[in-house]
Amino acid sequence: MLLGIALPPFAPWWVSLVATAFAIVFAKHLYGGMGYNPFNPAMVGYALVLVSFPVAMTTNWATPQTLLDSPATLGATLDAIWGGTIADGYSGATPLDVYKHEIAHSTADVVLQNPVFGAGFSLGWEWVNLMFLAGGLVLLVKKIIPWQTPLGVILGLALPALVLGYDADQFAPLSLHMLSGATMLGAFFIATDPVTSCTTTRGRLIFGIGIGLLTYIIRVYGAYPDAFAFAVLLMNFAAPLIDVYTQPRTYGYESAKRGAKQKEEA
Numbered sequence: 001m002l003l004g005i006a007l008p009p010f011a012p013w014w015v016s017l018v019a020t021a022f023a024i025v026f027a028k029h030l031y032g033g034m035g036y037n038p039f040n041p042a043m044v045g046y047a048l049v050l051v052s053f054p055v056a057m058t059t060n061w062a063t064p065q066t067l068l069d070s071p072a073t074l075g076a077t078l079d080a081i082w083g084g085t086i087a088d089g090y091s092g093a094t095p096l097d098v099y100k101h102e103i104a105h106s107t108a109d110v111v112l113q114n115p116v117f118g119a120g121f122s123l124g125w126e127w128v129n130l131m132f133l134a135g136g137l138v139l140l141v142k143k144i145i146p147w148q149t150p151l152g153v154i155l156g157l158a159l160p161a162l163v164l165g166y167d168a169d170q171f172a173p174l175s176l177h178m179l180s181g182a183t184m185l186g187a188f189f190i191a192t193d194p195v196t197s198c199t200t201t202r203g204r205l206i207f208g209i210g211i212g213l214l215t216y217i218i219r220v221y222g223a224y225p226d227a228f229a230f231a232v233l234l235m236n237f238a239a240p241l242i243d244v245y246t247q248p249r250t251y252g253y254e255s256a257k258r259g260a261k262q263k264e265e266a
Contacts, residue, residue: 002042002185002189002190003016003019003020003023003041003042003045003046004016005185006042006046006182006185006229007019007046007049007057008056008057008058008059011056011057012056015049015053015056015057018045018048018049018052019045019046019048019049020045021045022044022045022048023041023042023044023045023046024041026044027039027040027041027044027045028041035195036195037195037196038196038236038237038239038240039196039233039236039237040190040193040196040232040233040236042190043190043228043229043232043233043236044233046229047229047230047233050224050229058097058225094125094180094181094225094226095125095176095180096172096176096180096181096219096225096226097225097226099172099176099225100172100219100225125179125180126175126179126180129178129179129180129181129183129184129185130179130184132184132185132188132189133184133188135188135189136150136184136187136188136189137188139188139189139192140188145188145192146192146201146204148201148202148204148205148208149187149191149192149197149198149204149205149207149208150187150188150191150192150208151205151208152204152205152206152207152208152209152210152211152212153183153186153187153191153208153209153211153212153215154178154183154187154208154212155208155209155212156208156209156210156211156212156213156214156215156216157177157178157183157212157213157215157216158174158177158178158212160213160216160217161173161174161177161178161216162174164220171220172219172220177216177219180226181219181225181226181228182226182228182229183215183228186211186215186228186232187208187212190228190232191207191208191211191232191235196232196236196239197235197236197239198239198242198243198246199243200242200243200246200247200248201246202246203239203242203243203246206242206246207235207238207239207242210231210234210235210238211228211231211232211235212231214227214230214231214234214235215227215228215231218230218231
């Protein structure tokens with residue numbers, strides 16, 4: 001389900017097939033099946049198709065209805081998905097993608113006049129993230145997910161965006177980072193995967209902060225406008241080490257350590 005949500009709605013059918021097959025076969029069952037995979041399978045599949053088919057993954061996002069001359073027809077949608085053609089006029093880039101590529105040769109005031117940003121919350125980009133935020137809060141209230149990981153992700157992304165946001169002609173504003181792309185989906189639904197994340201309280205916070213910080217770094221300095229998948233996979237790799245160094249000391253650890261030292265001295 002997470003992989004399906006992450007993929008562009010107008011992406012050709014074979015993109016979904018390749019991503020799903022790779023996620024299930026290589027990212028999950030190759031390591032022993034459910035509960036044994038060290039990397040998030042959905043993000044492995046997503047990262048594979050993003051690197052392999054960048055055009056299909058960056059130009060097939062649905063354009064908001066208010067920016068269309070006419071609503072997307074069923075025929076155009078099916079032709080884009082099953083025929084592999086670009087849904088010209090009905091699909092395009094995301095706000096993060098537009099900002100990243102246009103700010104390099106323009107100013108923030110000019111870039112933000114692009115219709116894709118809209119006025120306020122008029123186009124729905126922000127509402128998508130707010131709905132994921134609401135869903136994440138429900139999971140927190142029901143204690144289905146730990147609070148440390150999403151808090152760490154939000155802090156790790158928000159702090160550098162807030163500090164560097166003083167220069168709007170170089171860095172995207174905080175609101176764009178928080179309410180665009182996969183920020184809230186990733187913070188509450190992807191990073192909190194119990195199999196591939198940390199298990200200790202401090203470890204979860206460090207894990208989340210690492211994801212948020214890496215997401216910001218790759219968004220600003222990397223080649224991809226939204227790098228949540230890469231950030232998650234890199235922190236999945238570091239999760240076991242983080243757990244080792246954040247394990248709480250067992251009762252009597254210091255006493256046993258002193259006793260062993262005294263025995264050696266004697």
